[in-house]
Amino acid sequence: MSDSATAVRLLAADPEFARAVPADDRPLADRALTLPERRSDAGEAVACDAGEEVALVILDGAAWRTVGVGDAAAPQLLGPGSVVLPEPPASDLLALTGQTTALTPVQAVALDRRFLMGATRWPRLTSILHHRLAEQERDVAALAAIAQLPRVEDRLLLLLWHLAERWGTVRSDGVHLPLRLTHMTLGRFVGARRPTVSLALADLRDGGKVSREADGSWTLHGEPPDVALNGRREVSRTPPDLFPVASIVRERAEALRAEARAVRAQAAQPRSHGADTRASADG
Numbered sequence: 001m002s003d004s005a006t007a008v009r010l011l012a013a014d015p016e017f018a019r020a021v022p023a024d025d026r027p028l029a030d031r032a033l034t035l036p037e038r039r040s041d042a043g044e045a046v047a048c049d050a051g052e053e054v055a056l057v058i059l060d061g062a063a064w065r066t067v068g069v070g071d072a073a074a075p076q077l078l079g080p081g082s083v084v085l086p087e088p089p090a091s092d093l094l095a096l097t098g099q100t101t102a103l104t105p106v107q108a109v110a111l112d113r114r115f116l117m118g119a120t121r122w123p124r125l126t127s128i129l130h131h132r133l134a135e136q137e138r139d140v141a142a143l144a145a146i147a148q149l150p151r152v153e154d155r156l157l158l159l160l161w162h163l164a165e166r167w168g169t170v171r172s173d174g175v176h177l178p179l180r181l182t183h184m185t186l187g188r189f190v191g192a193r194r195p196t197v198s199l200a201l202a203d204l205r206d207g208g209k210v211s212r213e214a215d216g217s218w219t220l221h222g223e224p225p226d227v228a229l230n231g232r233r234e235v236s237r238t239p240p241d242l243f244p245v246a247s248i249v250r251e252r253a254e255a256l257r258a259e260a261r262a263v264r265a266q267a268a269q270p271r272s273h274g275a276d277t278r279a280s281a282d283g
Helices: 015-019 023-032 113-121 124-147 152-167 183-190 194-206 244-282
Strands: 002-009 034-040 055-060 063-069 072-078 096-102 106-111 169-171 174-177 210-212 218-220
Touching (some): 015 124, 023 034, 023 113, 072 183, 113 124, 124 152, 124 183, 152 174, 152 194, 183 194, 194 210
Antiparallel strands (some): 034 106, 055 106, 174 218, 210 218
16 A cells, blocks of 8 residues: 555545535635545555554545454455454464455555544544444345355355445446456455355346356346345344344343342232221221
8 A cells, every 4th residue: 555645625526525524614614624645556455554543534435354264264345435443452362364455456545543543522423433433334244144155156146236226327227336356356355265155146147137247346236135035035124143042131120120029029018908997096
């Protein structure tokens, strides 16, 4: 990733940050939040300097972040608005690797100490980062859920529609996904080998659900999957009970609440009886 002498006016480059500043303060904030630009060519790292920068915010281009162990890697696509944090320290137990690499030329802005100083005056600037990181966390969870579906065809179809929700454009022949994702890259997303991915994509193509353009991009046809996969079964919208102990704890808690209600009811009976006795005596 190359440093650039060019400075970026954050509020102009990313209008969501401008909306976090009161209108009367925006001229001041525009000057205070003129920050360093960072550029990466395709294939280069998109890296944040932990010593000088809080984060990078991608302004243009596409990158992907991968976390790997051994030969396996789990990717996540990043684009305009995405936040790139400094890499955490290496794990002492597992040989995990993590990096963010530009898929296309990437322009980013570096949030340094000037951003921190601005955030002390306009705290909503920080809330924007938190919100975007929460969205990226949800995206990782969605990718993990997709990768657990039993059939590779279902994984690929939901993955492509998931990516199209952010990256796709609607055309007369379907939704065009401009990302040039190879079979091997798609395999990393869905946890499958390239030959298996190729066979599954051929089935989806033959079914009229997916087609590949000459430039390597993708077009999705028909309606996006909702609660049914290929009309065979319904996808549960409630999370599975992965830990039976949780059910035991819930049952025990309900039993304790029932016992507490019974104790309170029993404790109330003598008081009622005593009150009746006193009322009789007074009469």
